[in-house]
Amino acid sequence: MPTQTLHIPTADGRADAFAAFPDGGGRHPGVLMYPDGFGIRPVLREMACELAGHGYYVLVPNFLYRHGPTPVIELPAYIGEAARPAVFAQLMPLIEAHTGERTVRDADAYLRFLTTRPEVVAGPVAVTGYCIGGLLALRTAVAHPGQVAAVAGFHCPAGADGTDGFAALTARVHLGHAEGDMTPEALGELNQALDTAGVDHTSEIYPGTVHGFTMSDTDAFDPAALRRHWDRLLPLLDRTLTTG
16 A cells, blocks of 8 residues: 655644555545544554555644654553553643644645645545544634534544534534543533534444553553444545545
């Protein structure tokens, strides 16, 4: 499968990115995939390639590019309980500095770059993300109604910006929550806010999961939940994106 390391011009510099797309040439629907806070690494490249194998051009930006290229910090091959405190001590100040204003400014650049790639078909795109990347995906969809046809977030803080912005969502939405992150009562409140805003959505707790369940290089990984994630994401993209 073809892959590329790219550099995206932004208002604040250049963001390095990873892209994967199907063999055989042609043009394909575009998907912007935001990584979790641990950033672009082998597991994210594998997930991008898996998605590309279903017929999509997948662009994964290093959203922490202001602090350096990938890898922004050195990560262990496996992020277990013992490694987490040191990793988070380095990453959290960088993540906290990534404001909503920065997110929207960067999203403009990422979408402009994605939609002008010669391998990407004209038309709307999808945005997906993991952990903090899911929040960035929602912010991107809110800022680009009409251009983003589908948005998905997994084990992400979906309500971190409040619910007022949901009224601007025109994309179809899927949110897959970790059981350890979301109570049934909080899920009901979130889904009611999405309903009130008229958002076409599915939003559910993945049973027995903890935060980070999609990431196979962490101790949060849940293989059944990762399969459920693909079972939700792929039909969402199939329903909303134009094939080349």
